[in-house]
Amino acid sequence: MRTQVFGSFGQMIRWYWQTEKRLYLRLFLTAFGLYVAQEVLSTALEELGGQAAQEALLRLFNDELIFWGMILYCLAHMFSALECKQTATSLLSLPAGNAEKVLSRVVYATVGIWLLVFLGRCAANALTAMPLLFNPETSFGEIVRRHVLPGTWILASIFETYNVGDVLVYTFGSLMIALWPMSLFTLCGVLFRRYGWLWALFIFIAATFILIYLLELNEHNAAWINAHHAQFVWMTCAVVVVLSTANYALAYRSFCRAQIISDKMIRL
């Protein structure tokens, strides 16, 4: 039974990859384009308005914004991408359980999107490092090491931290922080046929404001957090896990109720 489930899981991932090659190419090109645009704009602003203008741009249009923006936007689209005539009927009638279809989709798309955005960043770095190829003093390996790979903020942070324990904590913390918005954008992508990402963004911003009020502006809570910092971190993690699980469970329930009406997948 377990072999069968894992077998279907692998088959589903293969199916997603084969049916969505073009979508992933588009996502990669979008990430690549955004990073290139950021590089070009920041260089142009540095030339025209000096370092202050460049820093002002990078405060708004920075690596993190592009990275997380791309990931969350793509997550909101990963179920609506299946709605087209070609895939909707095939997906629902494919011999695999609903859980296998949803779980493989979430895992595969999440990992795939992270990887695509990361590769998009590397490709943009490679493009901007092209002129260095004509510099005889710089070797190819050095260009790759210094300009293509370390340019990504994830790798840079890991390399800069050096301490393995810190890296693990950092990675775990990032994943925990990312889990709730990722699950929220996934849920909204499943629930709404259009503008799922907009709904998710609205909820995310509203929730962030409420959180800021509760944690920062409310003096009583702020004092408690300062006094019980470790307890607060664990509590936050627990709440994030519960909320994220609820989001994924709702997304699963919604997928189970999906139907094909006029060749389209209708979920609400």
Added chain:
Amino acid sequence: MLKFNDVSFGYKSQRELLFSHLDWQLEAGGIYGLLGPNGCGKSTLLYLMTGLLLPKDGNVEADGCDVSNRCREVLAEMFIVPETFELPSETLRAYIKLYRPFYPHFSDEIMQRCLSEFDMPLDLPLDRLSMGQQKKVMMAFALACGTRYLFLDEPTNGLDVASKKLFRKVMAANIAEERTAVIATHQISDVAPLLDGVTMLGRSDSQSTSEVLCSSSLKALTRQLSFTLETYPPKISDKRLYTERTPFGYACLALRQDEEETPVNLELLYNALQQGVRIPDFS
């Protein structure tokens, strides 16, 4: 066996239910025609049978399992060829490689046989094929999957006359006895020679919902009904159910008594049922 238990279903865009408290079952084994006028819910019934649509009330069972759950074991025994579909830009070879692991009873032999009958190449991108060619490919794949249930929605739409004949030949040659095929169509003559049984849908005068007007094997229909062609207008009798004027005379549908068995005239039966004639349940 496929079984509808008190199924009600309607689309949100329509005020009325399409099916209300529908009880209907289809014995396993054989090729069944699902016939009915446009908009009476033939495709909807197929989609309900495959779990692509979910009933508002009641449930649909395939061999005792609720198809609404869309569990792997049930889906592995079902294949549906919708009326319209889009195929990817892959070649047929790549398509088979991608989909065949999902179907444990997939037969390369049947696939090859069907493709050679349909004269379809393996290495042409599927999206470049014409609609008729795509249908042939999908039907070949559907037959090769070896699923216990096969559902075809208007399979002859888009096929030329020669291809329709070929379709009947391929279907008859490649569907094993234990498999159940349900063909939804309004083009009765295209599939009539293939059928072991028919289910005819329609709307009764008193209701706006669709209902099963007749569901029976052709053997039972042959035993119980008589289909004759008479030169002169027939006399009214208790046993005569329906008469229709044709270019060759008067086609008559009657309850069979002692006369010889006659081949089932599905078009005549269909017209009679759509005109409000009701026949007894022969199942």
